[in-house]
Amino acid sequence: MSRQNTSAYLYILPTFAVLGLFVYFPIIASARLSLNRVAPFGNQEIWVGLGNYTRLLQDPEFWDTIRVSVLMTAGTIVGVGVAVGIAILLSVPMRRLSWLHRSLIFVPVVISSAIAGVLFRLLYNPVVGFFNYWLSLVGIDGPNWLNSRSWALTAVTITVVWRQIGFNVIIALAGLQQIDEQLYEAAKVDGAGVIARVRKITLPLLTPTLFFLLIVNVIISLQTFGEINILTDGGPGRATTNLVYSVFVDAFVGTSFRGFASAQAFLLAILIVVISFVQFRGLGKRVHYG
């Protein structure tokens, strides 16, 4: 080994040691656990091979968690669209107050998911909450947001989207500012209206940013945890238990079944990798890099 190589290995050693300890080693340990049934306090293991996985795949509750994860992700994608709309509105060189708007829009990102959860829990309360009070002012009898199976997932998704929107807007704004002003001026000269300019110039040139936002948001929503934990604890029933929350409950809440939880964690990781791969393959081609 040449001297040069040795020093190269020395350079990567600290990073590799940290990654090895906190990422690679746990992944391997978790893989082993997923092939066992583990007693709640960990002092006994029963080897089951792929038993945890086959049991999961036959368990309707597991497919339910997948369904919840996918629906929540779909909601988040709608949220990306909303964010891009807000960003386009904000990008109009708007007098003196645009810095204020941008700051206000960004505030939810700074709030932790736990605090957002507590806040929305209060807003959603069916008896003393604000949302239903405001709805009642316009004559609507508001739903029991967090405690009815048909609304709970929507309520949680709204919270996730709300918290994520500031980040999305800022990234989209940065993308918008990269677009050359001359293109708009040329289009104006050619007689293109506002809508045509947005459709023909803004959106196509924004695709790299949109692609980035899409991938990041999909991953974040698949990993939603804090809001669920605070708002609904996965309920009512299992209406808001996504895959991440199911892993958490099985591993750490009450009676823990860590082998079963590890198997779910592995399926979650595979799911995220597959979805990201599909996104790169399917959507990557349609991205216009300027």
Add this chain to the structure above:
Amino acid sequence: MRRISRLIALLAVFALVAAACGAGDGDDAAAGDTTAATEAPDQAPDETTAETEPPAEEPAEEPAERITVQFWHAMADDLGAVVDQLVDAYNSSQDAVEVVATFQGSYDDTYNALIASFDAGGEPNIVQNFDLAAQTMIDTGKLAPAYQYMSPGDADAFLAAPRDYYSDENGMVALAFNSSTPIVYYNAGMFESAGLDAPAEDWTFDEFLATCETLQASGVQFCATFGTVGWYFEQILANSGGLYFDNDNGRTGRATEAVFNTGQGVEVFDFLTGLIANGQAPNLGSTWTDTDSVFFAGEAAMIFDSTSGARGFQDNADFEVQTAFIPHSNSSERNGVVIGGAALWLMDSGDEAINAAAWDFMSFMTQAEQQVVWHTGTGYFPVLGSLQDSPPADLASFWEENPNFVTAINQLATTKTINDDGSPNYAVLGGRAGPFPEIRRIIVEAYSAVLDGGSTPQEALDEAAGKANQTLSDYNEFFGG
């Protein structure tokens, strides 16, 4: 440019995925390590010696050196401050033992930390763990049961309910520390304007519903409010004399089957879900806190909650709060309540001197003086019978000023732990099963199945029992069950 953008996007994906796996699996690894350690054969001898050797075999050889005892607890904020106060009192009362108290977060956090410590080292000597974990704590195989350190007759000092809850056939396995039970708090003003007297101690579901009717007729929006947690079902079932598990609630043998879907269980669940379905209580989900705001805002006349909240209700309501016993089914006699809260568990350190030191602190905590400080400071029960019979002056005056604490204690003290024929009343001793915490979650789902999923109480409980039985057999498989 094109390449760089793609690279950045790809990197972002991998960073996020890696972070997800890191966070999720990191803790799993801790559990994995635990397994490795507890499989090691050197654990076994410690355990057997601990059981055969009499405690405190070696008198402290070097009195100059203090033994350090690690005490992990789950008491946050104000409660934690009272714990620290008691620990300080103990440390300054003698110089052989120094107790180091560490707040570990919730009961779940504390328990997960305990599991991790089995491998990583730094095990606590005393750990606080909640009622439902009793069977799992025994099953860790690392417990030094309290009865090893108690003289015959010591256990008689305790109130029957907390004593028997934490006992197996040999005696007490842990010391009840922060004990609480459910109770009904009510808005005295609303009762008065509806022309209602204080509820009877042994009120039935029908009497409860009649009260509801009167209250709602007088203009109160909701008669009562409670979270759809498993606890009230367990407690009202016990009050109605119903069992939760087979094998006498898992107390004469390992629980193998849930029986809450038979007999009293259905009547109780029908009552609880009916309150919500019929608009007598709002559906707030499985909450412990959202019910408070409904009660404080005057939207509900009654609230089911823990006795440990007595002080909070008294201080935070801008109306007079009074207390009543929880109701029981129409077809039963009042049985009483199951003790809840948590206990102190002595973990076997393998060193008798340390175990004895830890025990010394635990017994200090259950002495009358400390119990009075604990009770008046937190609202948790004093667990000694003597305080009940002849309270010291400061306790007596405290009770005079805070009559709601007295209701709470009376409800427990009048609990029928022994049947008329002299046999133990297993209903109020409470269920014991390894995966009880998991089964409590299953009951939460059963509420939703009735309120939102179109099931009848019987169907929901049958489904819950099926899931519970699966969980029980998964757990028992580790113990030759």
